[in-house]
Amino acid sequence: MGKLTFVDEALADLREKGLYNTIRTIESSVGAWVQIEGRRVLNLCSNNYLGFADDQRLRDAAKRAIDEYGVGPAAVRSIAGTMSLHVELERRIARFKGTEAALSVQSGLNTNLSVLPLLLDKDDIVFTDELNHASIIDGVRLTKATRVIYPHRDTETLAKLLEEKRAAAKKLIVTDGVFSMDGDIAPLPKIVDLADAYEAIVMVDDAHGEGVLGSHGRGIVDHFNLHGRVDIECGTMSKAFGVMGGYVAGSAKVIEYLRQRARPFLFSSAATPPDVAACIEAIDILEKSDEPVRRLWENAQFFKSSLKKLGFDTGKSETPIVPVMLGEAETAWSFSKALFARGVFATAIAFPTVPQGKARIRVMMSAGHSRKDLEFAIDAFAQVGRELGAIRA
Numbered sequence: 001m002g003k004l005t006f007v008d009e010a011l012a013d014l015r016e017k018g019l020y021n022t023i024r025t026i027e028s029s030v031g032a033w034v035q036i037e038g039r040r041v042l043n044l045c046s047n048n049y050l051g052f053a054d055d056q057r058l059r060d061a062a063k064r065a066i067d068e069y070g071v072g073p074a075a076v077r078s079i080a081g082t083m084s085l086h087v088e089l090e091r092r093i094a095r096f097k098g099t100e101a102a103l104s105v106q107s108g109l110n111t112n113l114s115v116l117p118l119l120l121d122k123d124d125i126v127f128t129d130e131l132n133h134a135s136i137i138d139g140v141r142l143t144k145a146t147r148v149i150y151p152h153r154d155t156e157t158l159a160k161l162l163e164e165k166r167a168a169a170k171k172l173i174v175t176d177g178v179f180s181m182d183g184d185i186a187p188l189p190k191i192v193d194l195a196d197a198y199e200a201i202v203m204v205d206d207a208h209g210e211g212v213l214g215s216h217g218r219g220i221v222d223h224f225n226l227h228g229r230v231d232i233e234c235g236t237m238s239k240a241f242g243v244m245g246g247y248v249a250g251s252a253k254v255i256e257y258l259r260q261r262a263r264p265f266l267f268s269s270a271a272t273p274p275d276v277a278a279c280i281e282a283i284d285i286l287e288k289s290d291e292p293v294r295r296l297w298e299n300a301q302f303f304k305s306s307l308k309k310l311g312f313d314t315g316k317s318e319t320p321i322v323p324v325m326l327g328e329a330e331t332a333w334s335f336s337k338a339l340f341a342r343g344v345f346a347t348a349i350a351f352p353t354v355p356q357g358k359a360r361i362r363v364m365m366s367a368g369h370s371r372k373d374l375e376f377a378i379d380a381f382a383q384v385g386r387e388l389g390a391i392r393a
């Protein structure tokens with residue numbers, strides 16, 4: 001009992017500071033509307049950018065895969081877990097991204113844990129944006145390289161830091177493509193220029209750019225037309241693709257190296273057939289049509305401009321991630337609760353996920369939202385905003 005009293009203390013501390021997160025349970029499939037506590041509520045917080053999480057075509061593909069391949073591979077990829085579906089997904093990801101090769105792993109988090117420890121040694125330096133995702137931070141922690149954190153999107157400082165460390169054995173710059181809490185985009189063209197000048201490796205985590213940026217949702221590299229200039233693109237199939245799984249795309253030799261040595265690939269079982277088949281179906285849909293991507297952006301523009309007109313601060317968002325900035329954690333939690341009471345599910349994000357005093361409701365737009373859904377949401381934001389004094393009455 002006594003051994004674990006520190007856990008009671010830690011939980012009590014979270015409650016006292018207003019940081020305790022009550023996690024809601026979804027009782028339906030994840031679409032524009034979900035069922036929670038028996039109520040149907042408008043869903044504004046899944047990463048279901050293209051509405052694929054409950055798309056019938058993906059469901060059917062997953063069912064067909066279960067019939068043909070069963071429910072699991074029952075092995076890690078390197079022993080007996082590589083099925084023809086995995087090989088096909090990797091071929092399709094590489095084609096979609098325009099790279100020589102791709103590797104599929106179990107999640108976006110695992111991509112960062114796969115790549116960073118393999119590329120970096122003790123005499124190397126990794127330059128990492130201060131707002132990079134936790135999985136990048138954890139990937140960096142698994143290396144013995146020296147970590148240099150540069151201010152968010154600040155390429156002038158990055159240039160100075162690269163100059164200072166010019167003599168390092170190996171240099172790697174790693175950045176989120178789209179920053180998940182603010183919805184702003186990494187200055188990738190400038191980063192790539194700096195990388196060329198200083199012979200640094202460039203790695204971008206495109207978790208929130210996939211299916212969102214670029215032609216047919218091909219991601220940030222396509223968005224900036226930087227094909228061939230970014231060494232490693234990684235990302236996830238769990239957001240716009242609506243499924244589960246991560247990938248690394250890049251040169252054939254880097255992918256082969258990962259296949260031989262990446263620990264999540266070697267020591268954690270392969271993704272399941274229904275997941276992999278649904279991912280392939282998502283790529284199929286996107287290759288054939290950019291209609292869901294266009295719908296996503298139309299929704300995002302309509303929603304963002306409507307909130308701005310009401311007087312809300314939507315931060316630095318350049319994408320369908322819309323942070324509604326509210327300041328203190330308590331305000332954000334109260335806002336989220338009041339929205340929920342009005343039938344809108346939009347979670348508050350507070351410290352430690354974002355800095356203290358920068359709590360927000362983070363709204364994730366989806367191509368699955370209809371105009372009527374968005375008007376319903378905007379109405380709820382207006383009412384709650386006035387009630388809580390976040391906007392003028």
Ligand SMILES: Cc1ncc(COP(=O)(O)O)c(C=O)c1O
Binds near residue numbers: 107109135180205237
């Ligand atoms: C930038 C970034 N990388 C990686 C991940 C992790 O992806 P996954 O949920 O597939 O592990 C996320 C998800 O939150 C993310 O935002």
